Structure formats: structure tokens, C-alpha cells
Amino acid sequence: MKILVAIKRVVDYNVRVRVKSDGSGVETDGVKMSINPFDEIALEEALRIRERGQADEVIVVSIGGDEVQQQLRTALAMGADRAIQVATDSAVQPLGAARVFRALVDKEDPGIVFLGKQAIDDDCNQTGQMLAALWDRPQATFASKVDIDGSTATVAREVDAGLETLEIDLPAVMTSDLRLNEPRFVKLPDIMKAKRKPLDTVSMADLGVEAAADIETVAWEPPAKRGGGIKVENVSELVSELKNRGLL
Amino acid sequence: MSKILIIAEHDGQQLNPATAKTVAGAQPMGADSIDIVVFAADVSAVAAQAAELQGVARVLTIEGDDFANPTAARLAPEIVALADDYSHVLAPSTTFGKDLLPRAAALLGVNQVSDIMEVIDARTFKRPIYAGNAIVTVKVAEDSKVIATIRTASFAAAATGGSAAIEPQSAQASDPGHTRFVKVEGSDGEGPDLASAPLVVSGGRALASSENFEIIFSLAKKLGAAVGASRAAVDAGYVPNELQVGQTGKIIAPDLYFAIGISGAIQHLTGIKDAGTIVAINKDGEAPIFEVADIGLVGDLFEIVPELERAV
Numbered sequence: 001m002k003i004l005v006a007i008k009r010v011v012d013y014n015v016r017v018r019v020k021s022d023g024s025g026v027e028t029d030g031v032k033m034s035i036n037p038f039d040e041i042a043l044e045e046a047l048r049i050r051e052r053g054q055a056d057e058v059i060v061v062s063i064g065g066d067e068v069q070q071q072l073r074t075a076l077a078m079g080a081d082r083a084i085q086v087a088t089d090s091a092v093q094p095l096g097a098a099r100v101f102r103a104l105v106d107k108e109d110p111g112i113v114f115l116g117k118q119a120i121d122d123d124c125n126q127t128g129q130m131l132a133a134l135w136d137r138p139q140a141t142f143a144s145k146v147d148i149d150g151s152t153a154t155v156a157r158e159v160d161a162g163l164e165t166l167e168i169d170l171p172a173v174m175t176s177d178l179r180l181n182e183p184r185f186v187k188l189p190d191i192m193k194a195k196r197k198p199l200d201t202v203s204m205a206d207l208g209v210e211a212a213a214d215i216e217t218v219a220w221e222p223p224a225k226r227g228g229g230i231k232v233e234n235v236s237e238l239v240s241e242l243k244n245r246g247l248l
Numbered sequence: 249m250s251k252i253l254i255i256a257e258h259d260g261q262q263l264n265p266a267t268a269k270t271v272a273g274a275q276p277m278g279a280d281s282i283d284i285v286v287f288a289a290d291v292s293a294v295a296a297q298a299a300e301l302q303g304v305a306r307v308l309t310i311e312g313d314d315f316a317n318p319t320a321a322r323l324a325p326e327i328v329a330l331a332d333d334y335s336h337v338l339a340p341s342t343t344f345g346k347d348l349l350p351r352a353a354a355l356l357g358v359n360q361v362s363d364i365m366e367v368i369d370a371r372t373f374k375r376p377i378y379a380g381n382a383i384v385t386v387k388v389a390e391d392s393k394v395i396a397t398i399r400t401a402s403f404a405a406a407a408t409g410g411s412a413a414i415e416p417q418s419a420q421a422s423d424p425g426h427t428r429f430v431k432v433e434g435s436d437g438e439g440p441d442l443a444s445a446p447l448v449v450s451g452g453r454a455l456a457s458s459e460n461f462e463i464i465f466s467l468a469k470k471l472g473a474a475v476g477a478s479r480a481a482v483d484a485g486y487v488p489n490e491l492q493v494g495q496t497g498k499i500i501a502p503d504l505y506f507a508i509g510i511s512g513a514i515q516h517l518t519g520i521k522d523a524g525t526i527v528a529i530n531k532d533g534e535a536p537i538f539e540v541a542d543i544g545l546v547g548d549l550f551e552i553v554p555e556l557e558r559a560v
Binding site (some may be wrong): 011016017018019026045079093094095098100120121122123124125126127128129130131132133136137138139140141142144154158159160161162164165166167168169172174177178179182212213214215216217218219220221222224226227229230231232233234235236237238239244247248 | 346354360431525
């Protein structure tokens with residue numbers, strides 16, 4: 001079984017993102033870029049499934065310009081077997097990304113397509129569900145535990161009410177939540193080895209995919225700030241302050 | 249004609265408060281009508297509650313055993329079948345809505361607007377990106393259906409007292425069979441619901457153990473509050489995941505929020521930015537939580553929390 005893992009290049013999660021002063025976007029010049037953390041968790045899970053002997057090959061895919069090859073090389077260093085860059089110069093919205101993965105599913109015939117539950121840049125949380133729809137296959141989103149048993153998988157999902165368990169037939173789409181695993185660190189020899197692993201490039205046009213861009217972003221602004229607060233010295237001051245405000 | 253359809257979220261008996269907030273989010277879109285659809289094994293109780301929401305014209309009900317614990321794969325084709333009659337399809341931005349609605353959007357061939365926090369007009373909305381570090385205004389193309397989830401913390405629930413018509417409909421699709429619900433396990437359900445409670449007491453990493461976290465539960469009980477936690481506290485295993493407040497957990501808007509031993513990582517602050525009053529208790533006076541707190545108290549939480557419990 002092959003596992004296809006989606007990798008998105010995003011602003012590193014440690015960077016405090018700021019809106020440009022002219023409101024034309026967010027500041028990305030000279031900012032550290034990384035694999036979307038949820039995608040890294042998805043990749044880690046795929047590698048563990050392969051290491052348990054339940055998959056033969058882990059293929060990482062990223063959509064974007066040549067800069068995404070950096071993140072694909074990191075994913076290869078983590079242990080992926082090969083990488084595919086789907087080249088495009090334009091921004092891709094979730095439906096366009098889902099169509100790319102749908103086209104790759106036809107070429108690669110994976111048993112699982114693993115994605116992060118959301119990208120930490122646009123926070124859309126859509127691509128995995130959309131791929132499952134276009135593929136007409138099961139989706140197990142927000143996965144916090146995955147057990148593969150032959151042609152089915154049992155997935156525990158983090159939902160508002162607690163943990164939901166689904167049993168799904170493979171092939172299927174899974175999206176990772178935070179607590180699925182802790183991704184491994186990349187070691188230097190693995191980075192060297194990753195340079196020799198195959199990284200292929202195909203264009204979105206080669207795949208016959210049109211990017212649906214039906215949502216236009218017209219403005220960026222920083223979030224509203226909360227008003228300045230006060231400090232109190234002790235519990236009795238806190239309680240009287242809350243009583244004064246009618247909150248207790 | 250613009251017409252809005254809202255997918256009801258419920259547990260089979262009770263309409264989830266997120267649905268009433270989604271109705272409130274739909275109202276400023278200025279549609280000619282707002283309908284709600286209820287999928288359930290037994291629709292009666294939930295449909296009656298949905299019909300009471302003001303501003304709702306019709307409650308469509310689709311009943312069947314398939315809908316006892318329906319999966320996104322089961323529901324999405326039903327929504328697509330209904331969507332023909334509507335310009336907008338909305339769901340709450342809960343794990344239910346987030347799981348379901350993109351699947352329907354893809355079948356309809358459109359992108360979804362996730363997490364609407366403000367409505368500018370019928371096709372223009374504000375939504376948070378980068379964990380709330382930036383707010384974007386997005387516009388949906390004129391010839392596209394608007395498929396969107398509503399950030400429930402940004403809207404107060406629609407009032408009750410309405411009396412919408414309840415109209416049974418039949419299912420248009422069948423269960424694909426490839427996705428089977430097994431079970432859902434929650435906490436014991438003691439105390440108010442975190443997502444909708446007016447008063448929330450949250451604890452963070454500084455609690456240092458699940459035993460110590462008991463002082464948070466104890467204070468919450470005294471106050472009649474729901475209990476929440478930071479991601480660090482959940483990751484450390486002090487409390488179960490469903491108590492997590494923040495960008496990747498629950499986004500809440502209580503009247504009063506206590507952040508106890510929580511440093512205030514941006515992803516946590518995103519989850520509470522719509523709270524009425526934020527009280528922060530932390531031993532580090534430089535912690536970022538104090539930048540957003542309305543009332544701050546610097547000190548040892550293990551002394552302050554029991555004292556606070558006695559004082560209220």
C-alpha cells in the first residue's frame with residue numbers, strides 16, 4: 001500500500017505574523033518557512049504505518065513554486081521515499097488543492113491520503129474533506145489515533161463532544177489532529193541521504209487541474225486589540241472588582 | 249432571490265446552541281428567507297426547538313435510522329440535493345460543521361468560506377487567518393453558491409419565540425456503507441457545557457498535574473462554571489482533549505473567563521478573544537496573558553485559587 005501525504009509550506013509556527021502596514025497582505029519577507037505542523041504529524045503517522053509493515057511507500061506532495069522543494073526535502077529527510085512538486089505560480093485554494101490530490105490518486109493509487117487537518121496560514125480546514133468528496137471515499141478528519149487492519153482502519157477523532165471512533169474502508173482520506181503523534185527530529189545524515197531521493201515535478205496543467213478561485217481576499221487587517229486592563233493586588237480586591245462589574 | 253439553508257447540529261434530543269448562533273450569523277446576510285434542515289433518527293424534539301428560533305421560515309426534517317450518528321459521507325449528498333433551492337448553505341464552525349460542509353462544498357464545485365466572524369454583505373465576510381493574527385475580508389464570486397461555516401463565538405444566539413413551519417422531506421441518497429460510526433466517548437458531562445457556558449475557569453501548564461487540576465474543578469463547581477484548559481495542559485495529560493480552549497480546540501465567548509496558570513500563547517488567546525471579561529492569575533507578571541486580561545492578579549495560583557474559592 002502507498003500513502004500519499006500532503007505537505008504545505010507555511011510561515012513557521014513560532015513566527016508572530018504581522019499584517020503589512022498598507023494592508024496588502026501579511027509580512028512574509030525574510031520570515032522562516034516550514035512544513036505546516038499538522039502535515040508534519042500526518043507524515044509522521046504515515047512513516048509509522050510503513051515502519052509497522054502496513055505500507056510500502058510514503059510519497060509526499062506539495063503544491064507551489066520551486067521554494068516548496070525545501071519542505072519536500074525536509075519531508076524526505078524525515079523518511080518519505082519520494083516527493084512530487086505540483087508546480088504552479090498562483091495561490092491555490094482548498095478545492096484546487098483537492099483536485100490536484102484527486103488527479104494524483106488516479107496516478108498513484110494510494111491506500112491512504114494523509115493531510116493535516118488545517119494549514120496554519122489560511123486556517124481553512126477543507127482540503128481533506130474535499131478530496132474525500134471528489135474521490136467518493138471515506139474521510140476520517142481530526143484523527144488522534146489510527147489503527148490499520150487489512151483493508152479497514154479504525155480512527156479515533158477529536159470532536160467537540162470528546163473522542164469519536166469511526167471504522168472506515170480503505171482507500172480513504174485521513175486528516176491529523178495535534179495529539180496523533182510527536183513528529184521525529186531530522187538527523188544530519190538523513191538530510192544528506194534525502195538529497196539523493198527522487199523529487200519529481202509536474203505542473204497543475206499536466207494533471208489537467210483547474211484551480212477554482214471563487215473566493216477573493218480583498219483586505220487584510222490586524223485583529224482588534226482588547227482594551228487595557230488593570231492589575232489587582234490580592235483576592236479580596238479581585239472579588240470586589242468582579243462584584244463592582246456585576247460579574248459575581 | 250437569496251435563500252439560506254442552515255444545517256442543524258444536535259445530539260438527537262437537543263439542538264446544539266451553535267445552531268442558534270449560526271442563525272444569528274445568517275441574519276445580517278439579508279436573505280429573503282432562512283431555513284434549517286434537521287437530519288435525525290427521530291426529528292421531533294430537535295425540529296420543535298429549531299422552529300422556535302426567530303427569523304427561521306421553515307424547518308425541513310429528514311428522518312431515518314441512517315441519521316442516528318450520521319457521517320459526513322452520508323450527509324453531504326443530502327445537502328447537495330437540497331442546495332439547488334438555496335443561494336447560501338451554512339453550518340456552525342464546530343467539529344461537526346468543519347467535518348461536513350467542505351465535503352458538500354466540493355460536490356457543489358465551490359470553495360468554502362471558513363469561520364465567518366463578521367458579515368459585510370451577502371457575499372462579503374471577515375474571517376481570521378494565522379490563528380487570529382490577521383483578519384481578512386473575503387468576497388465570494390457572484391456566480392458561486394456561498395458555502396460557509398459560522399464562527400459561533402462571534403455571534404449571540406438568535407432569540408426564541410418564533411414558530412417556523414416544520415416540513416418533512418425524504419432522503420435523496422443512501423448510506424455509502426464505507427464509513428461506520430462506532431462510538432463517541434466524552435467526559436462524564438458534569439457541569440455546564442464549555443462551548444456555551446457564560447462562566448469558564450481554565451487551567452494551564454502551571455497546574456503541573458492532573459491531581460493539582462482538581463483545584464480548578466473545585467473553583468468551577470463553586471462558581472457554577474465550565475472547566476477549560478490550555479493546549480499545554482491537555483498535551484501534558486492533565487485533562488481530556490475536549491476541554492482545550494484555543495485555535496485548535498474550542499473557541500468560546502463567555503461573559504467571564506478565568507485564565508489560571510496560563511501564559512497566553514497566541515493560539516489560546518485566539519480562543520478567548522470574544523470573552524466579555526478576562527481574569528488572569530499567573531505568577532509571571534510578564535506573561536502575555538496579562539496583555540489581554542481585563543483584570544490581572546500576579547501570584548501563586550496554589551494560594552490564590554483556594555482563597556478565591558472561599559471568597560466567592
